[in-house]
Amino acid sequence: MPEANLKVFRGEKDTGTFENYRVPIEEGMVVLDAIHYVQQNIDPSLSVRWNCKAAKCGSCSAEVNGKPQLLCKSRMDKFEPGEEITVQPIKTFPHIKDLVTDVSWNYEVNKKIVPFTPKPDANWVIYQEDIERVQEFRKCIECFLCQDVCHVLRDHNRKDGFYGPRFMVRLAGLQMHPVDGANRLKMVKEDAGIGFCNITKCCTEVCPEDIHITDNAIIPLKERVVDEFYDPIAKFFKSVFKVT
Amino acid sequence: MTNYETHEHDVLVVGAGGAGLRAAIEASAQGMNVGLVSKSLLGKAHTVMAEGGVAAALGNVDPEDNWEVHFQDTMNGGKMMNNWRMAQLHAQEAPDRVRELQEWGAVFDRTKKGDILQRAFGGHKYKRLCHVGDRTGLEMIRTLQDQGVHRGFAVYMECAITKLIKDGDKVSGAFGYYREDGRYVLFKAKAIVLATGGVGKAFTVTSNSWEYTADGQGLAYDAGAELIDMEFVQFHPTGMVWPPGVRGILVTEGVRGEGGILTNSEGKRFMRDYLPEGTKDLFSADDEESKRWVEAAIAGLKTADRRPPELSTRDNVARAIYNEVKQGRGSPHGGVFLDISYQDPARVRKKLPSMYHQFKDLADVDITAGPMEVGPTMHYIMGGIRVDADTQMTQVPGLFAAGECSGGMHGANRLGGNSLSDLIVFGRLAGLGAAEYVKKLSVSPACANDQIEAAIQEMEEPFKKAENADAKNPYEVHKHLNQIMSTYVGIYRNEDDLKVGIQKLQELKKEVSKVATKGSKAYNPGWHMCRDLKNMMIASEAIALSALSRKESRGAHSREDFEKTDAELGKFNTAISKDGDSMKLEKTALPEMPADLKKLFVKKETANA
Numbered sequence: 001m002p003e004a005n006l007k008v009f010r011g012e013k014d015t016g017t018f019e020n021y022r023v024p025i026e027e028g029m030v031v032l033d034a035i036h037y038v039q040q041n042i043d044p045s046l047s048v049r050w051n052c053k054a055a056k057c058g059s060c061s062a063e064v065n066g067k068p069q070l071l072c073k074s075r076m077d078k079f080e081p082g083e084e085i086t087v088q089p090i091k092t093f094p095h096i097k098d099l100v101t102d103v104s105w106n107y108e109v110n111k112k113i114v115p116f117t118p119k120p121d122a123n124w125v126i127y128q129e130d131i132e133r134v135q136e137f138r139k140c141i142e143c144f145l146c147q148d149v150c151h152v153l154r155d156h157n158r159k160d161g162f163y164g165p166r167f168m169v170r171l172a173g174l175q176m177h178p179v180d181g182a183n184r185l186k187m188v189k190e191d192a193g194i195g196f197c198n199i200t201k202c203c204t205e206v207c208p209e210d211i212h213i214t215d216n217a218i219i220p221l222k223e224r225v226v227d228e229f230y231d232p233i234a235k236f237f238k239s240v241f242k243v244t
Numbered sequence: 245m246t247n248y249e250t251h252e253h254d255v256l257v258v259g260a261g262g263a264g265l266r267a268a269i270e271a272s273a274q275g276m277n278v279g280l281v282s283k284s285l286l287g288k289a290h291t292v293m294a295e296g297g298v299a300a301a302l303g304n305v306d307p308e309d310n311w312e313v314h315f316q317d318t319m320n321g322g323k324m325m326n327n328w329r330m331a332q333l334h335a336q337e338a339p340d341r342v343r344e345l346q347e348w349g350a351v352f353d354r355t356k357k358g359d360i361l362q363r364a365f366g367g368h369k370y371k372r373l374c375h376v377g378d379r380t381g382l383e384m385i386r387t388l389q390d391q392g393v394h395r396g397f398a399v400y401m402e403c404a405i406t407k408l409i410k411d412g413d414k415v416s417g418a419f420g421y422y423r424e425d426g427r428y429v430l431f432k433a434k435a436i437v438l439a440t441g442g443v444g445k446a447f448t449v450t451s452n453s454w455e456y457t458a459d460g461q462g463l464a465y466d467a468g469a470e471l472i473d474m475e476f477v478q479f480h481p482t483g484m485v486w487p488p489g490v491r492g493i494l495v496t497e498g499v500r501g502e503g504g505i506l507t508n509s510e511g512k513r514f515m516r517d518y519l520p521e522g523t524k525d526l527f528s529a530d531d532e533e534s535k536r537w538v539e540a541a542i543a544g545l546k547t548a549d550r551r552p553p554e555l556s557t558r559d560n561v562a563r564a565i566y567n568e569v570k571q572g573r574g575s576p577h578g579g580v581f582l583d584i585s586y587q588d589p590a591r592v593r594k595k596l597p598s599m600y601h602q603f604k605d606l607a608d609v610d611i612t613a614g615p616m617e618v619g620p621t622m623h624y625i626m627g628g629i630r631v632d633a634d635t636q637m638t639q640v641p642g643l644f645a646a647g648e649c650s651g652g653m654h655g656a657n658r659l660g661g662n663s664l665s666d667l668i669v670f671g672r673l674a675g676l677g678a679a680e681y682v683k684k685l686s687v688s689p690a691c692a693n694d695q696i697e698a699a700i701q702e703m704e705e706p707f708k709k710a711e712n713a714d715a716k717n718p719y720e721v722h723k724h725l726n727q728i729m730s731t732y733v734g735i736y737r738n739e740d741d742l743k744v745g746i747q748k749l750q751e752l753k754k755e756v757s758k759v760a761t762k763g764s765k766a767y768n769p770g771w772h773m774c775r776d777l778k779n780m781m782i783a784s785e786a787i788a789l790s791a792l793s794r795k796e797s798r799g800a801h802s803r804e805d806f807e808k809t810d811a812e813l814g815k816f817n818t819a820i821s822k823d824g825d826s827m828k829l830e831k832t833a834l835p836e837m838p839a840d841l842k843k844l845f846v847k848k849e850t851a852n853a
Contacts, residue, residue, distance in 0.1 A: 012766055028487020028607065040719035044770025045763030049285070052453040054493045054602065056382065057288040073605055096424055097767040104401070107286060111393045116349030124346065125358035131351050135376065138351055138383060139597075142287055177349070 001025065004076055006034055008046070009088040014095045018086065025076055031087060032060055032071035035099070047098035055208060058143030062099050063088050068145045068206050071099075090148040103144055109163050112191065116174055119181035130178045137173035137217060139209040142166065146203035146213055152196045162193040165203035165213045172217035175224065189225045194218065246700045248419075248428035251398070253279040255678045256418055256433035258405050259460065261289030262381075262667030263647030263674070264439035265388035266341075268397050270675025271437070276682060278397035279431060281420065283404050283440075283455055287389045290441050290453050291667065294381025295496035295598065297363060297373025298345075298668075299661030300338035304359040305544070306370035311335040313369055316844050318662060321367040321557050322626070322655020323799040324814055324845075325473065328837040329633035330653040334662070334669050341668040342374050350387040352376055356544055364501045364541065367557040367659040369526075371541070378496045378598045384664060403429065405459065406775055407699035408436065408467040408643065409691045415467065415642040416689030419699040423772065426765020428703070430696060434685050435678035437636075437644040438464060438629065439671065443477075443783040445776070447622040447734075448726040451483055451494035460649030461786070462779025464629045469638040471820040472651040472832075473627030474783070475790035475801045478658055479735045481561035483621025485579035490606045492621040495582065495599060497660040499616075500554040502595050503538035504584045506565070507615070508573035514580075515553035518564035527553045542591070559657045559800045562620040566735055569619065579619035585612055620735055624663065625783075626654040626800065627790070630819065633835075635677030636670055642681060642689070646674035652817075656799025706774040709760035718759040718773035724752060725780060733788050738804040742792040749785050756781055782827075789829050790818040 006021045021042060023034045032053055039046045050060040053072045060071040065079075065086050079085055093101040146165035152158045163171075171188055174180055188194050201214045211217070227234065255271040257264045260282035268280040282289070303309040314335035319326050346352060346360065352374050353361040362371045376383040393399070402423040409417035409430075417432045440460030444452025465471055482495040500506075508514050519527055528534040528550045540547035554561070565580050575581055584592055589612035593600050596611070603609040603616055628651035629638050636644045647667045654662060709715050732745025756777050761770035796810040797803050816831040 012764070026488050029489045030606070033489045039769060040717075040723070043763075044717060044719055044761055044773065045768045047767040047769060050454055051284055051288045052290075052293050054293060054490075055605070056379070056598065057284075057292045057453070059285065059288050075606075097764075100767050102424070103285065107393075107399075107401070110390070115390055115394050118347060122347075124343075126354055127358045128354040128356075128361075131354065134351050135353075138376070138386065139379065140386075141292070141382065174349075177351070180349075 002081060004034055004079070005082060005084050006038065007084050007086045008035070008038065008099070010046070010098050012097045029076040030072055031064055031074040031076060031085065034076060035071060035087065047096070047100045049100045056141060058141030058208070061090050061143045061145050061148065063090060068148045070143060070145070070208050073208060090144070092148045092154045093144070105159055106142070106144055106147060106166065109167050110170070113167065113170060113174070114182045114184055114187070116177065116180055117182040118179050122179045124179065126178055133216060134173050134176050136211055137169045139211055140166065140169050141209060143208060145206045145208065149202040149206050151200065151202070158193070158196060162196040163191070165218065167192060168194065168197070168221060169211060169213055169217045172221050175221065185225055185228045188221050189229060194221055194225060246428065248430050248696070248700070250430045250432065251279060252432040253277050253398070254433070254682045255435045255437065255675070256281065256431045257437045257439060258418060259289070259439035259441060259647070259649070260286055260399070261291035261439060261441060261647065262384055262388060262664060263671035264289070264437070265385070265392050266668050266671025267437045267439055267646055267675035267678070269388065269392055269395050270672045271679045272395040272397045274676065274679035276679050279400060279433070280392070280397055281400045281403050281405055281418070281431070283402070283459070285401050286399055287385055289385060290455055291381045291385045291664070293451070293453060293494065294384070294664050295378040295494065296365060296498035296501060297375035297380045297661045298342055298384065298664035299365070299368060299372050299659065300342040300374055300665055301335060301372060302339050302342065302360060302362060302374065304355055305362045309370040309372060312844060314338070314372065317368050318659060319655070319845065321657055321659040323657060323809065324655065325476070325798065325817070325834065326655030327633050327652035327835055328841060329835065330670070332841065333633065333673070334653060334666060337669045338665040341665065341672065345384060345387050345668070348387050348391045350383050352383070363498065364551060364555060365497055365660040366500070366555045366561065368661065373501070373661040375498070377594070378498050378596045380664060400429070404772065404775070405463065406703060407695070408463050409695045410467060410640070411689035411692070413641055414689045415640055417691040419696060421703065423767055426768065426771070428700060430691060432691055434682045434688060435642045435644060437646060437674045437678050438649055439645070439647045439674070440649045442625050442648045443780065444622050446725060446729050446780045446784045448730040449483065449492040450622040451480055451492055452622070457776040458779040458783035460645060461628060462782040464638060464640070464643065464645060465782050465786070465820070465822055467640050467643060468822060469640050469643060470630040471628060471786050472630045472817045473655070473790070474625070474786040474820055475794050475818060476626035476656045476799055477622065477787060478558060478624040478626060478800045479562040479620040480623035481558055481565050481620055482582055482618035484607065485575070485617050485619040486577035487607060493602065494621065494623070495616060495618050496596070497558070499582060499584055499596060499599060502584060503541065503552070503587060504554060504582050505552070506554050507581045507583065508568045509575060510573055514568055515556060515561065515564055518560060519553055519556055520560065523556070527551060527556070557657055558660060562735060563802060565618070566620055575617040577617050579617040581615035582618045583615035585614050624648065624658055626656065626658050627651045634673065635680065636674035637677055637681065644674045644678050646670040656801060703775065706759055706761045706771055709758060710762045712758065712760065714758050715760035716755050716758040718761065718770055718777055721752065721755045721759055721777055722773060724755065725777070725784060728752065729784055733784070733791060736802050736804050737791050739792065742788055746785070746788045746792065749781070749788060753781065785827055786820040789827060790820060793818055793829055
């Protein structure tokens, strides 16, 4: 049976080293299977966060040969025979142990977002064409890979000023819901810090759900913010007619 | 003495899937101070994997539908073993719960008129499953999660409960640990709702996630509650069979709901041969009629044509596939073929996007161009913790259960789509029941130190045993358990196999007592598995003993040595409880349905579609 050459980061709170493991390869195997092999046969204390192993829960995010991805969707047969497969935790969040990181910041951000608020006279007759774009955003499985690759969060650690692509998607899903009546544009501009995004589309590239994060969520939100806060003509009318 | 952290709540909910979140929301709405404990991160629970839809008789597509028909379908699907009152409440309340999800932001697919779209599913007379493509569970859990975080209850993520604490006969708390660093935690609570899901990880081939290790069943059993109907284990007919790494992953019944066709290696569409007598007139007479039904469904038109035979109930389709494979008519990798590729590729990708990606990414199969290979996979347990139908309280005062870990609602076989509705209907009722219980409680129950100390000692044991010469690797023991359950307590059962299986489980208990782990307590999956095994062992033994005791075939319980359904045996539930160090099995009378509801079943009592 062919064997894979796995190199896995082991350690707690950022201190650790890469350990090598030889893992037999089965047809159709994914990197998560290889990690489980190590857990079951070599070291049961190897930590990895996972739930469904079917790309539906978004738990097993990690970086394989430097590329952020879900371990359960990362096929072993895409590597060359004998190629070293390096598996390490996602970089943007504090390290806990081995492949597990502390992603709780994301849950704190989510709490700050004004939830779905139906208009007072909400009409629940909603046509499919009016929710197509919202449904795209609701495919998000919260794997936080987009947060992991976002420069603002990864390289500049501006978690104090930017909510990250995941929450731009959430905000867009709420703002574009035909029945929602809350206005979150001030939040999008200020607390969520949409201005930090310079549209490099790294988030879109890693999204396992193929959500067009930049084109369909972030750019339209930026446009709405511009319309709301920077449109000189609208500003003039608002000042004259006291429209809010 | 070992340190532990302490929190106090009126109501503690254990499990943060659909049922747990809904229970926490309701208990909070009743003014309770609520804590929600989740073994994983929030929003990752097994609910997220549900695909096809949530069943509710809204009548948006088929206006003839109403709660009575849903109730009839559910009872018939469950071979009349269901707790009638639960089935009634479920059918009556599901529509309100689905509309409530919409009002909380769930974005269901729509009909042309702008209502919530509903699709056909096995055993449902009318198109009844509200859905979002094939990711309905994700929509539901995210909606509940995003509502929940604004309801003011405390959420304890990646925290595992290992012991329920009691004060006399009443539940008074729960003990556990945080996975992150292994620190211990005590939750003092006046009421506890268990919403921990199923038992799939006791089997080799399963659609269930990491979390399904019978936690609630094990904790409740140890605390003195009864487990009923544990012999009824649902094997979903369509799981992936190839490649090996994905064996068991669910292929939604939605594929068949959208017109998917099952064929064997000879190209024969075999399901018509397996329709039970007395149900054949509910299904199309030939492939032409099936085709017309599918075309009408796609066009959103009403039709007098009857549905395709692939939409028989899950127990029946699973047995059919098993038999086809056994008789040498299987696909190359030991399944059968499921084909939707005759439809417009764009429509398939729109209605079944997860299936499209799942097969393309994991199996190199394009489902818009050719058939899938599918076979049965352990999916769900109908049995579970016995609860009062209206309040969801177990026989232990203050202990409640909802969702898959509870028993009674689904009888001998669950209909697809009835699980997601179960979660929100009974999650809410459990939250309400727990709140009512707490309001009436005059004295707060206490958590005695000796119970806490015993709980700590239990968790310390695997580390103490690490240096023992006979120390066992918990993963090896787990694999052994999987083999026993899959070999002797599988889709078809007989007395000899079950007796061997039970004997082997007894022997395995010795291995379980020797499991050990090394390393630190921080996020240590081996340590976690040592505790999970105990719960899985309780559920496995309960399943095997119950299966041996039911000398008939009914719903998902298929006995090779008792092929017929026995009307007399249908009057009793199998009840398992703890009796010292051994497991006690009793036959208890099924609650009798009142006369006005019985009238709904006069014509065909045993009909199962």
